[in-house]
Amino acid sequence: MTAKRTKATGDLNLRAAKELYASRRRLIFQRSLAIGIFSFTIIGFILISIIWGETMIDFFTDSMKVRAMVARNPVASRLIFFFANFFQVVVAIIPGEPFELAAGYAFGAIEGTLICMAAIYAASILIFLIVKRFGRPVIELFFEPERIDEVKLFRKPGKLNALMFILMFIPGTPKDILTYLAGLTPMKLSIWLIVVSARLPSVVTSTVSGGLVGSGDYLFALTVFGVTAVVALLGVLLYRWLNRRAERKEDVDVIAD
Numbered sequence: 001m002t003a004k005r006t007k008a009t010g011d012l013n014l015r016a017a018k019e020l021y022a023s024r025r026r027l028i029f030q031r032s033l034a035i036g037i038f039s040f041t042i043i044g045f046i047l048i049s050i051i052w053g054e055t056m057i058d059f060f061t062d063s064m065k066v067r068a069m070v071a072r073n074p075v076a077s078r079l080i081f082f083f084a085n086f087f088q089v090v091v092a093i094i095p096g097e098p099f100e101l102a103a104g105y106a107f108g109a110i111e112g113t114l115i116c117m118a119a120i121y122a123a124s125i126l127i128f129l130i131v132k133r134f135g136r137p138v139i140e141l142f143f144e145p146e147r148i149d150e151v152k153l154f155r156k157p158g159k160l161n162a163l164m165f166i167l168m169f170i171p172g173t174p175k176d177i178l179t180y181l182a183g184l185t186p187m188k189l190s191i192w193l194i195v196v197s198a199r200l201p202s203v204v205t206s207t208v209s210g211g212l213v214g215s216g217d218y219l220f221a222l223t224v225f226g227v228t229a230v231v232a233l234l235g236v237l238l239y240r241w242l243n244r245r246a247e248r249k250e251d252v253d254v255i256a257d
Contacts, residue, residue, distance in 0.1 A: 063214035066106050078115060081106070085119030090127065092142045092176040097206050104210025112207035117200060124179055124196045131183025139180045147177065161191050163242075168198035171228055172235030175199065 070077045081103050088094045096116075103112030131138050164182060167173045182192055205228045212221035 063105060063216070067108075067214070070106050077106070081112075081115050082119045085116050086123045089120055089123035089176075089179065092180065096175075100203055100206030101210035101213075104207030104212075105214040106210075108214070109204070109208045109211035112210060113200070113204055116203045116207060120199055120203070121193075121196055124192070125189070127179055128183045128189060128192050131180055136184060139177075139184070142180065143177055160185055160187060161195065165195050165198045167239060168195055169201060170231070170235035170238065171202045171205065172232030173239045175202075 081099070085096070085099050085103070088096050088099055100112070100116050103116050106112070107115060164178065164185075164187070167178055168175060182195070187195075205224060209221050209224045209228070212218070212224065
């Protein structure tokens with residue numbers, strides 16, 4: 001009996017040690033990634049400022065010059081924006097709005113939207129398939145386990161597809177973690193392709209705003225920004241309310257069992 005208890009205790013200790021080791025590795029990866037991106041960005045800005053300085057500011061604040069440069073480099077400029085948006089979705093910790101605004105500013109609302117949506121689709125499909133294949137450890141590379149466990153909305157798959165579509169449609173919801181969590185659900189890739197399309201309105205508001213700034217229509221751009229910010233705030237509140245309600249239902253089910 002004592003030997004069995006000792007073995008059980010040893011197994012528990014070994015499991016706890018493995019979980020602690022995995023947690024430390026995940027934390028080191030997350031911090032290294034964050035520090036690397038931050039350092040690369042700062043160094044990039046410093047070098048650009050030293051080399052180009054005021055010339056760069058004059059260039060990027062003149063939308064005609066930016067769009068002329070895009071016209072001179074039609075393939076390279078579009079590939080750069082595509083892969084920048086793709087990288088943003090995959091890394092997840094980088095907000096996507098600045099890229100979408102820049103796409104609208106440089107290419108106009110329509111083409112900027114097409115570039116952003118193409119990148120979002122490519123990255124979302126890749127993430128979905130990788131998470132389906134390797135599971136939760138992939139998500140834990142970018143998100144803390146506590147944050148993953150906080151999402152209670154998808155524990156019951158009955159209304160999964162409709163709920164995911166609504167959350168992707170509404171501005172302000174955490175689309176970064178939702179994109180990764182989709183791979184853990186029973187959702188099929190064909191349904192996921194439809195769900196991703198719900199991001200279109202959110203992207204359009206950003207690219208339209210960027211396009212309006214590029215056209216010099218600052219008042220209209222501020223109006224779009226303001227309306228989008230209000231809708232995003234409502235989206236955040238709705239997401240939190242739905243998540244709390246799902247959590248309460250889960251607690252009730254546990255008590256009932």
